[in-house]
Every structure is written in structure tokens, then in C-alpha cells.
Amino acid sequence: MDFRDSVEEAAFRDRLRGWLTEQKGKFPTSGDAYWAKAGDWHRALYAAGFFGTSWPKQYGGQGLPPVYDVIVDEEIAKAGAPARPSLGYLVVGFSAHAGEEIRERFLPGMINGSERWCQGFSEPDSGSDLASLKTTAVQDGDEWVINGQKVWTTQAQFADYCFVLARTDPDVKKQAGISYLLVPMDQPGIEVRGIVQPDGTAEFNEVFFTDARCPIDNVVGGVNNGWKVANDTLGFERGMSATTGHRRFEEEYRRMVAMARERGVIDDPTVRQGLMRYYTKIQILRINGLRSLTQTLNKTKDMGVVSLGLTNKMFWSEMHRDAMELALDIFGPASMLIDTAPPSGSWPAVMRAKGRDTYKPSPMMSAFFFSRSETIWGGTAEIQRNIVGEKFLGLPREPKAPAASS
Numbered sequence: 122m123d124f125r126d127s128v129e130e131a132a133f134r135d136r137l138r139g140w141l142t143e144q145k146g147k148f149p150t151s152g153d154a155y156w157a158k159a160g161d162w163h164r165a166l167y168a169a170g171f172f173g174t175s176w177p178k179q180y181g182g183q184g185l186p187p188v189y190d191v192i193v194d195e196e197i198a199k200a201g202a203p204a205r206p207s208l209g210y211l212v213v214g215f216s217a218h219a220g221e222e223i224r225e226r227f228l229p230g231m232i233n234g235s236e237r238w239c240q241g242f243s244e245p246d247s248g249s250d251l252a253s254l255k256t257t258a259v260q261d262g263d264e265w266v267i268n269g270q271k272v273w274t275t276q277a278q279f280a281d282y283c284f285v286l287a288r289t290d291p292d293v294k295k296q297a298g299i300s301y302l303l304v305p306m307d308q309p310g311i312e313v314r315g316i317v318q319p320d321g322t323a324e325f326n327e328v329f330f331t332d333a334r335c336p337i338d339n340v341v342g343g344v345n346n347g348w349k350v351a352n353d354t355l356g357f358e359r360g361m362s363a364t365t366g367h368r369r370f371e372e373e374y375r376r377m378v379a380m381a382r383e384r385g386v387i388d389d390p391t392v393r394q395g396l397m398r399y400y401t402k403i404q405i406l407r408i409n410g411l412r413s414l415t416q417t418l419n420k421t422k423d424m425g426v427v428s429l430g431l432t433n434k435m436f437w438s439e440m441h442r443d444a445m446e447l448a449l450d451i452f453g454p455a456s457m458l459i460d461t462a463p464p465s466g467s468w469p470a471v472m473r474a475k476g477r478d479t480y481k482p483s484p485m486m487s488a489f490f491f492s493r494s495e496t497i498w499g500g501t502a503e504i505q506r507n508i509v510g511e512k513f514l515g516l517p518r519e520p521k522a523p524a525a526s527s
């Protein structure tokens with residue numbers, strides 16, 4: 122496969138580079154400010170012709186080959202700009218499972234960024250075991266009435282809509298009674314409460330539904346078929362970065378080498394080994410990404426590539442967690458320093474006493490904290506291992522817990 126740009130691709134890349142240079146410094150790349158501006162970034166990318174490039178024209182995309190998305194991701198990573206909004210899994214999920222009316226109503230706003238979405242799957246007692254979820258939806262005339270609680274809902278505070286997994290039939294096997302509902306967020310029955318994290322940011326939330334409502338037709342994939350839709354969309358969420366995910370790590374690796382030089386630890390054997398291990402794993406990601414890109418462009422598939430989406434998320438998230446530990450070692454105690462005036466006292470005490478706005482750990486610590494979440498969101502690394510073991514390696518299924526004796 123020849124990965125060099127065609128004339129059109131090179132022109133697109135040039136235009137994108139110029140545009141990214143103009144945007145430099147306008148959009149934050151981390152913290153609460155990043156989440157607050159994420160919608161503006163999405164709309165700016167779209168308006169300039171750099172978002173939704175490969176999605177159907179009918180819904181506001183440009184219908185270009187997927188290689189244009191790859192160019193966007195590459196140039197964004199090189200420019201150190203905020204990542205492309207990760208909506209691909211939703212758009213593909215809707216395209217595969219929603220009826221035409223739902224697609225026409227929701228895909229354009231989703232793609233151009235005029236309607237923001239959040240994902241209402243996890244609940245306090247249902248994360249990995251998502252099928253045990255307790256939020257209910259009951260039909261009342263031409264509406265669903267929703268009651269229950271979701272948790273870890275990223276960007277719920279900015280969302281116009283939430284795609285909610287709710288139990289619509291309590292009397293069947295747990296996976297069979299779930300529906301995938303599209304629920305407007307701006308209504309009295311929904312309360313969003315931010316969850317403050319150790320670095321003081323609050324990107325995700327608890328969401329409480331008390332007689333919240335949505336139209337009866339706001340269902341993707343049919344009533345009681347939500348489990349299939351959810352699994353497919355999660356599959357896309359995990360797999361989406363398989364092709365281009367290594368780019369941002371390459372940039373980060375370069376910054377870590379520069380930092381090791383600056384701090385005089387580049388000759389330390391443990392630092393060298395850690396950097397080499399990181400570099401090698403990034404190259405494995407890159408080569409698997411090229412494999413996956415080749416198959417996407419050739420419209421072919423083999424089982425190795427099908428399982429790549431699953432193994433990829435597991436692989437990069439664990440790699441990045443180790444890399445951020447190394448980054449803290451390289452940076453040394455200074456990584457703990459607080460950006461603004463350092464408060465005294467333990468972190469939780471400072472947060473309680475001063476409120477999260479006054480507490481800002483260094484960007485290094487924030488990146489370290491965030492890396493801990495990467496083996497969790499979208500399905501934990503342990504769950505990915507179970508799926509790969511059972512589905513692709515043919516290992517025996519996890520034994521069911523013995524029934525409790527009375």
C-alpha cells in the first residue's frame with residue numbers, strides 16, 4: 122500500500138496546516154476549559170471543512186475517503202491542537218441501527234456540532250456488568266418516562282441530548298429488556314451533578330432521572346434491542362483510534378525525550394529503557410494502525426484486524442499508563458508542583474477548604490491522573506481481556522458465580 126498523499130490529499134493537508142496555525146492558542150487542550158470549549162472546537166473544525174469529512178453528504182459530511190480523517194488526526198497531533206471530537210462511534214452506530222427518520226433528525230446536528238451528546242450507560246452498580254442496569258423507561262401515551270441514575274457521564278453538563286440505556290421490559294433475560302433512548306437534557310426531570318476529580322476538574326457527572334421524558338419514537342434499533350446497539354457502538358468506541366492513535370503518543374514521546382535531556386537524566390539507564398519501551402510500543406501501534414488503514418481503504422477484513430479494535434484499546438491504555446509513570450520519574454518532584462500559588466495541606470483538605478477552582482496541580486500531574494482513567498473508560502482492560510480470550514482465542518467462558526445457598 123502506498124501511503125503517500127495524492128495531489129488532492131496534499132492540498133487538503135496544506136490547507137489544514139495553515140488553518141491549524143491560525144487557531145494556535147485559541148482552544149485549550151486540557152482541564153475544564155477544554156471541555157467547556159469542546160463544542161466550539163467541534164463547530165470550528167466543521168465550519169472550516171475538517172470534521173465529518175468521511176461521513177455521508179446527506180447528513181452534512183463530505184463523503185470523502187477515510188484517509189482524510191487520518192490526515193486530520195495526524196496534523197492535529199503535530200500541531201498539539203485539541204483532538205478531533207470522538208463521535209465516529211456514534212455516527213457509525215446510528216447509521217447501522219437507527220431508522221431513516223432518526224438519522225435525518227439527529228445526524229446533521231451531531232456532525233456539525235450544533236447538538237451536543239453524552240453517553241448514559243454506566244450506573245452506580247452497573248459498569249462492567251452493564252446489562253444489570255436499573256434505570257427504567259415506561260411507556261406513557263406517546264412518551265417514555267425515565268427514572269434512575271447514571272454516573273461518570275462525560276460532558277453531561279454541556280449536552281443537549283443523552284443516549285440512555287434503560288430497562289423497558291423487566292420480565293425477560295436482562296440483556297433482552299433494554300432499549301437505547303435519545304433523551305433531551307433540558308427538562309425538569311433531569312439533574313446533573315459534577316464529580317470533582319483529584320486534579321480539581323469535573324468533566325464527568327452523576328445524572329439523575331426523575332420522571333424525565335422523551336418521545337416514544339426516540340429509540341435506536343427498536344424497543345428492547347438496546348443491548349445489541351450498545352455493544353456495537355462500544356465496539357466502535359474502542360476501535361476508533363486503531364488507525365491514528367499512535368500520532369499523539371509520538372508527539373508526547375518527543376516531548377518526554379526533550380524533557381529528559383533538559384533535566385539531565387537522558388543517560389540514566391532506567392529512563393533510557395523506559396523511553397525505548399515506550400517508543401517500541403508506539404511503533405507496534407503504528408504498524409497495526411497501518412494494517413487497519415490498509416484494510417479500511419481496500420474494504421477487506423481479516424480476523425486479526427477485527428480483533429484489533431479490542432486489543433488496541435487494551436494495549437495503548439496500559440502503554441500510556443506506564444509512560445505517564447515514567448514521565449513523572451523524569452520530571453521528578455517538580456511534577457507535583459501546583460500551577461498557581463501552591464496551597465498547603467493535603468490535597469483533599471485543600472480541595473475541601475478552597476474549592477476546586479483554587480486547586481490546580483501541574484499539567485504533568487493532570488496528564489498522569491487522566492492516564493489512570495484510560496484503562497477504564499469504554500470498558501476496562503480486564504473486560505477487554507475476557508472478550509479477546511473468549512471471542513478470539515476460544516478460551517473457556519468465565520464461570521458463573523455459584524447460586525447462593527439459602
Ligand SMILES: Cc1cc2nc3c(=O)[nH]c(=O)nc-3n(C[C@H](O)[C@H](O)[C@H](O)COP(=O)(O)OP(=O)(O)OC[C@H]3O[C@@H](n4cnc5c(N)ncnc54)[C@H](O)[C@@H]3O)c2cc1C
Nearest residue numbers: 240241242243248249273274275494497498499500501503
Ligand atoms: C474518564 C471516564 C469517562 C467515562 N465516561 C463515561 C460516559 O460518558 N458514559 C458512561 O456511561 N460511562 C462512562 N464511564 C464509565 C466507564 O464506562 C466505567 O467506569 C467502566 O465501564 C467500568 O465500570 P465501573 O467503573 O463500574 O467498574 P466495575 O465494573 O465495578 O469494575 C471494577 C474493577 O473490577 C474489574 N472487573 C469487573 N468485572 C470483571 C470481570 N468479569 N472480570 C475481570 N475483572 C472484572 C474491572 O476491570 C475493574 O478493574 C467513564 C469512565 C471514565 C474513567
